[in-house]
Amino acid sequence: MMQIKANIARMKYRSVCSELKEKSVLYASSLKNLEDGIRQQENEIKRLQEVKEEAIELKDSTQETLIKEEIEETNSSKKRDSIIKEYRQRVAERRMELERLERMIFHTRPRDDFETRGKSRVQEDMIKDELARLEEAFTKLQNATGVSRSEEVLNRFLGQKATKESLQKMRTATEQEKMVLEKRRQELNAEIEMRKFSETKSAEQNAEVVAKLNLQIDEQRSRREKAENASRRIRELLNEVTGILYKLCEKFQVRVINYKSVDDRI
Secondary structure (H helix, E strand, C coil): CHHHHHHHHHHHHHHHHHHHHHHHHHHHHHHHHHHHHHHHHHHHHHHHHHHHHHHHHHHHHHHHHHHHHHHHHHHHHHHHHHHHHHHHHHHHHHHHHHHHHHHHHHHHHHHHHHHHHHHHHHCCCCCHHHHHHHHHHHHHHHHHHCCCCHHHHHHHHHHHHHHHHHHHHHHHHHHHHHHHHHHHHHHHHHHHHHHHHHHHHHHHHHHHHHHHHHHHHHHHHHHHHHHHHHHHHHHHHHHHHHHHHHHHHHHHHHHHHHHHHHHHHC
8 A cells, every 4th residue: 555655656756847847948948038038139229229329420420511511601602792792893883884985975976976067067168167166076076085187086986886885795794694693692592591401301300210219229128127027037936946846856755765664664
């Protein structure tokens, strides 16, 4: 009877040992999986941290570039304004010169009419008074032009007419150049505004990326903490199970020894 009980106890002992060994293997495997998961999460956190640092560097670089470009654009804008001011001054000077020459030309036209009329009156020796008046007018025209011969006076008048036409062309070209410069200035201002808007939008996008990375890092840290807590609980459970297993083994060993001593006595 004692042998049967000993066999039954031995079988239970082996069954419990086998079950505890299986659980121990299962817990060890779970613990290894948790440790692997923690390492993966740490690697992921490290990678996200590097990405975050790169994003911050990119943000700082973008801001620095934006500041430099704003300074350059400000200097360029000042330079363009200076050029436009210079061209406007030139246009004003040329307009004043043109108006002055126009006044001179329009002032000499009556004299030219007198000259033409004088040439026609030369053929009429009969009208002395008119000839005297024309000679006086021609003398004034000679004094104004600084020449003495009638051909030179005519050439000077024709030269003034050509100068007027040249100045008119120059004025037209200057006005067109002014319009082109004004259009170019507007295009550059529009381009500056577009670049400022684009760079501001890029900086905002970088800030959003950094915020998302921070959120992901916080999530990974929370998951790692949960995994570490679960791993700690499993270790404690394994230690507890191991202690129980050792105690059971000791009890079963004592009982088996007692049964064997009883059998030996029998």
